[in-house]
Amino acid sequence: MFRLSDPPVDPRGPRFAAWVTTAVLVAVLVSGSALLLGAQAVVFALGAFAGLRFSPYGVLYRAAVAPRLGPPTEREDASPVRFAQGVGFAFAVVGTAGYALGAPVIGIVATAMALGAAILNAAFGICLGCEVYLRLPARWRPQPSTVKARNNPQRGATA
């Protein structure tokens, strides 16, 4: 599902995207709008399945925010971020269906869960993939090719 080869990303980009996502999901809860949550689902899908460089919030970050911040001091692997986008996509799809098909409780619960994850990411930098990876069944685990290649010499890595 997540065979990835994105280049490393400026870690401030995903944090910025998480803040935008937080604002959008709060607006969804307040308005109960299936359309707005559906749009957020598309945003998640672009980041998770097409690649982070296609994520609209990432594009906004690179165009409007990054030039004011200067170059990043470190870069982080893109795969945890894409994995989180995929999880967000799943919740957004369920929530959109709930709101659109007259089951607002499902819409509210799914949106609240996605909101919780977005806040943890935005405010604390918590990486969902790091916390859940080992608890997932093997076939659901994202397997990023870039990280695999980089981590291959596991042994004797003394400095």
Next chain:
Amino acid sequence: MTGVWVALVTIAVAVLIGLLWQARQGRIRNRATALPPPVRAWLAEAGPHDGPTLVMLSTPVCARCPQARAVLRELAGDTPSIRRLELDLDTHPALADELGVRSTPTTLAVSRSGHELFRVAGVPRRAELREALAPHL
């Protein structure tokens, strides 16, 4: 109106979880237990070492592993008696269960006799880690 309340409660719960999580990150948790045999076997493959070994447990999806790796690399670089190894739990899934590790990065400090001294979840705090290792050098 329900949605507004749900949003407020969700924000409050998420912030609380985040603060609790942050307080645990990088903290040294003393263990002083024998390592499970499969982990000892994995360590034995790396050969004997006269000093403590830091084993960083990683997964392919691990945003903080590079930061943790940098802290450990610096520490092992400064102190030659500290050995640094890395174990990808994705290629050794059984070891994660044996060790009871549920998130990455987690760093195990192992004595020269193969006992776990302590472990650190998240990015280790440099000074605290150095201090905790000092009696074992």
